[in-house]
Each structure stands twice: as C-alpha cells, then as structure tokens.
Amino acid sequence: MQAKLVPFAIQRRASSLRHVREHGGSVAVNENRGVPSALVQLRQDHTNFAFLLDALEREVNSLAADGRGDAPLMLSIVAYFEGYPAIYHHPAEDVIYGHLLCHVPTFGERIFALLKDHEQLAGHTGHVRSVLEITDIHDPAGRRRIIDEVGDFIADERRHMSAEEQSFFPNAARYLTTEQWAEVGRARPQVKDRAFLNGGFDQALSEIKLAYLGRNPR
Ligand SMILES: [Fe+2]
Ligand SMILES: [Fe+2]
Numbered sequence: 001m002q003a004k005l006v007p008f009a010i011q012r013r014a015s016s017l018r019h020v021r022e023h024g025g026s027v028a029v030n031e032n033r034g035v036p037s038a039l040v041q042l043r044q045d046h047t048n049f050a051f052l053l054d055a056l057e058r059e060v061n062s063l064a065a066d067g068r069g070d071a072p073l074m075l076s077i078v079a080y081f082e083g084y085p086a087i088y089h090h091p092a093e094d095v096i097y098g099h100l101l102c103h104v105p106t107f108g109e110r111i112f113a114l115l116k117d118h119e120q121l122a123g124h125t126g127h128v129r130s131v132l133e134i135t136d137i138h139d140p141a142g143r144r145r146i147i148d149e150v151g152d153f154i155a156d157e158r159r160h161m162s163a164e165e166q167s168f169f170p171n172a173a174r175y176l177t178t179e180q181w182a183e184v185g186r187a188r189p190q191v192k193d194r195a196f197l198n199g200g201f202d203q204a205l206s207e208i209k210l211a212y213l214g215r216n217p218r
Contacts, residue, residue, distance in 0.1 A: 036181035038092060039173055041188070045089045046161050048205060052077045053154050055212040060150050063143055073211050074150065075132045076204065081157070082125040084201045090118045092187045093164070096172045099183075103175040114168060117160045128153045 056077045063069030097111050131149045135142040176184070 035173060036176070036178075036184070038181050038184040038188070039169060042089065042092060043165075043169065045085075046165065049081070049085075049157065049161060052080060052205075052208065053157055055208065056150060057154050058212075058216065060147055060154070063137070064147050067138075067143060069137065069143075069146075070211070070215060071132065071137045071146075073208065073215070074146075075129065076208050076211070078125060078129045078132060078150075078153070080201065080204050080208065081153075082122075082129050085118075086122055088188050088201075090122075092184050093168075094118065095180075095184045095187045096168070096176065099176050099180045100168070100172055104171065107171070110163075110167070114160070114163060117156075121156060121160060124153060124156060 056074060059069040059074050094115065097115055101108060101111050128149050131146065135146055137143055137146060
C-alpha cells in the first residue's frame with residue numbers, strides 16, 4: 001500500500017494503535033464482552049435507515065404503478081439521508097474503519113471501498129434530492145426519472161449497509177478495544193449538542209413515520 005494513498009485519519013489511527021501496542025492497552029481479541037453502546041447506536045441507525053428505504057421504495061412502486069407517489073414524503077426521506085448520516089453516522093463509522101484497518105490490514109481494500117462509499121453516497125443523495133426538488137412528478141418523463149434515480153439510490157444504500165452489517169460491524173465488535181469504542185462514541189455529536197446540531201432530525205424521523213403510516217395504515 002502506498003502511504004500517499006492512506007487518508008490522514010487512517011494514518012492517525014495507525015499511529016494511535018502503535019502507541020497502544022508499545023505502551024499497553026487491551027488490544028487482544030475479546031469475543032465475550034457486551035456490545036459497545038456506539039455499535040448499538042449504529043445498528044439502531046441502520047434499523048431507521050432500513051425503515052426509511054422501505055418507505056421510499058413503497059412510494060417509488062406506487063409512483064410506477066399508478067403515478068400516485070407522495071413526492072413530499074420522498075423528499076423528506078432523502079433529505080434525512082442527506083443530513084443525518086454525514087453528521088452522526090459516518091463520522092463514527094470512519095473511526096471504526098481506521099481502527100479495524102490497523103487490526104486487520106488485509107481488510108484494506110474492502111475498508112477503502114466503504115470509505116469511498118461514504119463520499120459517493122453523500123454526493124448521490126444530494127443529487128437525488130435536487131432531482132426530487134426540480135422534477136415534475138406529474139410529467140411521465142419526470143416520473144420515470146424519479147423512479148430510476150430513487151431506485152438507484154435505494155439500491156446503493158442497501159448494498160452499503162449490507163456490507164457493513166455482514167462483515168464490518170461483526171469484525172469491529174470482535175477486534176476494537178474498549179478505548180477505541182470510546183473514541184468511536186466521541187465521534188458522534190453528544191446529546192447536549194444535538195439540539196444545536198441536528199436540525200430536527202429526530203423530529204423529522206417521527207414526522208416521516210407518521211406520514212408513512214398515514215398512507216399505509218396497519
Ligand atoms: Fe457506512
Ligand atoms: Fe452505516
């Protein structure tokens with residue numbers, strides 16, 4: 001691996017791991033400890049994301065079937081994906097990626113692919129949001145474009161989350177130390193900062209769920 005290709009954050013994690021190895025710290029594999037709270041939160045995020053993607057897919061299918069998708073609901077969901085992961089979710093995962101790369105260098109290629117995903121997903125989400133904002137859902141060509149673009153977005157998000165849940169999260173739980181999980185936790189804005197930073201993400205999520213259940217009563 002060429003050093004110039006390694007992002008600074010990863011180099012910093014490698015340096016911190018060397019320090020732990022040289023000066024002590026619990027780096028041994030421990031498969032029996034409880035699930036770290038930072039990982040619990042990331043999995044909860046994924047549960048929320050999966051719900052939102054299912055709701056979005058339902059709107060896309062409805063749009064394709066009879067042209068009656070809920071455009072404001074779709075836009076709310078994509079806007080949530082444009083904001084929340086960048087502030088709360090990806091920063092914590094990026095810290096995990098760095099530590100995991102130090103523990104298991106052979107994961108390098110896959111970890112760099114996940115890192116690249118974070119950049120590409122951010123750009124893709126912004127693009128899809130702008131498509132939803134400027135495209136006329138009542139125009140057949142516009143409807144077709146929304147169906148295709150939002151469908152691609154859903155597939156990309158699901159593929160990324162699936163890779164994380166099947167490989168990345170279990171290995172992070174296996175290899176990261178207690179100290180490293182604490183660092184992951186600090187990468188998320190803390191509760192006291194949420195009211196300032198979150199721009200109403202918790203409220204947005206509640207409103208999306210209410211809107212979705214209003215369209216799809218149980
Ligand atoms: Fe991710
Ligand atoms: Fe994730």
